[in-house]
Amino acid sequence: MDKRRVLVSAYACYPPTAAGADAIDLQLGGGESQLGWNLARQIGRFHEAVVLTDERNRHGIDKAIRREPVPGVEFVYLRVPVRWERFWHNTFVKHLYYLVWQRRALTAARRLHRERPFDLVHHLTYANDWIPSFIGARLPVPFLWGPFGGGQRYPKGFQREFTFKARLGEAGRLSLQWLGRHALPARRRALRRAGALLVCNRETVGVIPPRFRAKIEFFPVTAMDAEGMPPPPGPPPPGDGTFRILTASRLVLVKRVDFAIRALARMRAESPGLRAVLEVVGEGPERPRLERLAADLGLGDAVRFAGWTTRDGVLARMRASDAFVFPSLREGGGFVLVEAMASGRPVVCLDAAGPGFLVEDGWGIKVEPRDPEQVVVDLAAALGRLAGDAALRERLGRAGRARVEEALVLDRLGERLRDIYARVLAGGRGRP
Numbered sequence: 001m002d003k004r005r006v007l008v009s010a011y012a013c014y015p016p017t018a019a020g021a022d023a024i025d026l027q028l029g030g031g032e033s034q035l036g037w038n039l040a041r042q043i044g045r046f047h048e049a050v051v052l053t054d055e056r057n058r059h060g061i062d063k064a065i066r067r068e069p070v071p072g073v074e075f076v077y078l079r080v081p082v083r084w085e086r087f088w089h090n091t092f093v094k095h096l097y098y099l100v101w102q103r104r105a106l107t108a109a110r111r112l113h114r115e116r117p118f119d120l121v122h123h124l125t126y127a128n129d130w131i132p133s134f135i136g137a138r139l140p141v142p143f144l145w146g147p148f149g150g151g152q153r154y155p156k157g158f159q160r161e162f163t164f165k166a167r168l169g170e171a172g173r174l175s176l177q178w179l180g181r182h183a184l185p186a187r188r189r190a191l192r193r194a195g196a197l198l199v200c201n202r203e204t205v206g207v208i209p210p211r212f213r214a215k216i217e218f219f220p221v222t223a224m225d226a227e228g229m230p231p232p233p234g235p236p237p238p239g240d241g242t243f244r245i246l247t248a249s250r251l252v253l254v255k256r257v258d259f260a261i262r263a264l265a266r267m268r269a270e271s272p273g274l275r276a277v278l279e280v281v282g283e284g285p286e287r288p289r290l291e292r293l294a295a296d297l298g299l300g301d302a303v304r305f306a307g308w309t310t311r312d313g314v315l316a317r318m319r320a321s322d323a324f325v326f327p328s329l330r331e332g333g334g335f336v337l338v339e340a341m342a343s344g345r346p347v348v349c350l351d352a353a354g355p356g357f358l359v360e361d362g363w364g365i366k367v368e369p370r371d372p373e374q375v376v377v378d379l380a381a382a383l384g385r386l387a388g389d390a391a392l393r394e395r396l397g398r399a400g401r402a403r404v405e406e407a408l409v410l411d412r413l414g415e416r417l418r419d420i421y422a423r424v425l426a427g428g429r430g431r432p
Contacts, residue, residue: 004119004425006047007109009135010036011098012125013053013075015064016228016311031335033057035147035221036125037064042414043122044072047421050112052105052135055079076112078104095176098126106134113139120144120421123190127200127221127332129207130180132187136194142424145190146198147219149332150177151207152353154254155369158329166253181207195424200333201357217420221333222358223408224342230315233344233401243276243387246321246345248314248336249328251284258286258293259327259372263379265297267387270380274387279321281306281314311339318343322393323386327379329369331355337364338408341400346393348382350375358408363400 013036036053043049053061055077064070080100112118121143123133128150136143153174159167181187191197191212198219199205205216245264249255257280264278280290280303287305294303306317314336318324324340326349333354340347341363349355351366359366365385367378386393 004047004421005116006043006049006120006122006421007112007118007135007139007141008040008043008049008051008122008124009102009105009109009133010040010051010053010124011101011105012036012057012127013040013051014057014060031222031333032125032127034335035127035333037061038223038225038410039124039413039417040073041070042410042417044070045411045414046418047072047120049073050118051075052078052108054101076108078108080104095131098131102131102134106138109135109139113141117141120425122421129204130177130187132180132184132190134186137186137189142195143190143193144196144198144420144424145194146196147200147221148198149200149204149221149354151204152201152330152332153203154329155352157371158369161372162253195427196420198420201353203353218357219416220358220408220413221354222335222338223410223413224338224404225410228311229404229409230319230339230343233319233397241275243274243323243383244321245276245278245323245325245383246281246317246340247278247325247327248281248317249326251280251282251286251290253286254328254330255282255284255286256327256329257282257290259375259379260325261290261294261297261299261303262376263325263327263383264302265299266376266380267384268299268302271384271387274384276383276387277302277304278325279304279306279317281309281317283308315339315343318345321345323348323383325349325379325383326355327367327375328355334358338404341397341408342404344397344401346386346396347400348379348386360403363396363403365396 012033014033015037016034040049040051049072051073053075058077061075118141121136121139121141123136123145127148129148130150136145194215196217197215199216200221247257247260251257260278264276267276318340324345324347326337331354337347337355337358347359347364349359349366350369352369356366365382367375367382369375
């Protein structure tokens with residue numbers, strides 16, 4: 001396929017955190033930002049890409065490009081001239097800013113298209129179904145949307161543990177989604193104009209109107225850079241017989257790190273001779289509550305809060321652990337699960353949304369989220385099973401590594417994306 005000129009909308013686009021990461025890197029370098037960065041680089045392998053992104057991402061992108069240029073990709077930075085950072089924790093403010101940013105991006109796209117026309121528009125991030133691409137809806141060139149999620153929700157029965165403030169926040173989030181799906185004409189227009197819809201979990205298929213579902217193709221939002229793959233897995237370093245569990249995420253309610261802490265307490269109560277510890281990597285507003293929970297359960301130093309660290313630091317901790325647990329309830333993708341699989345460690349997660357789509361029985365253990373107490377019981381049982389069976393841990397770890405090498409390496413996704421581009425440009429559709 002000849003090189004084409006592609007306009008990429010990637011509001012969130014930031015390289016993975018590396019050695020020397022600063023506070024801005026840690027704030028902006030999350031999973032969705034890595035999706036924008038990684039796939040933009042892949043597009044540049046085959047085409048001439050112009051990436052529209054937020055001005056705040058310049059800090060990390062410039063640092064990354066100084067270390068290693070990104071051929072085939074030009075970054076254009078846009079920013080709404082309003083300082084809203086102090087309100088950035090507010091979901092409504094964040095998404096309102098994004099809508100205003102998209103209007104500015106559409107203006108920039110039209111100017112760039114007049115100067116030198118594009119062959120294709122690709123909307124990468126934000127990667128959800130309910131805030132559409134204004135560029136894709138309006139610019140008169142072939143359009144590709146995704147990969148995206150957005151259809152994942154909390155399972156029934158889990159919100160009863162929420163505080164009033166958390167319930168209010170969740171109601172607000174669902175209201176914003178409803179408004180995006182029903183009150184934004186640009187969403188209907190973008191769905192109609194898209195040559196393909198790349199969807200990252202099964203739940204999101206259900207929020208796409210049936211008449212557009214023939215355009216859907218499943219496409220993961222999580223994959224490893226071949227150059228960033230950790231070495232082939234080996235056994236954890238020799239230790240004192242302690243079963244070492246790791247979890248890593250932002251410490252926010254949706255990640256449900258409390259499930260992992262409560263499961264550890266149950267394991268230790270059921271098997272008094274078991275030496276097991278849980279290391280928690282990450283920061284966020286839930287940390288004080290999680291620390292109190294660990295203390296109330298009498299876990300002492302069996303739960304260790306490590307704070308933020310770089311990606312290399314996370315990978316090093318994975319290789320020093322025996323198992324990785326990720327009990328998030330509403331996760332579009334789950335990049336950290338892919339990192340754990342690539343590190344050769346067995347993973348335990350909930351059978352919901354992105355993690356449920358990524359993990360199969362051959363390389364991990366999934367727990368169906370029916371009820372909060374049931375989840376804790378089943379997580380404890382899964383981790384206890386791994387604690388007592390080193391051969392099982394090794395078998396699942398090696399199978400997870402093989403799965404990443406087979407299907408979740410960025411170069412392979414880049415090649416899939418190249419083929420999808422060819423179909424869209426030829427007037428084809430996604431594969432059901």
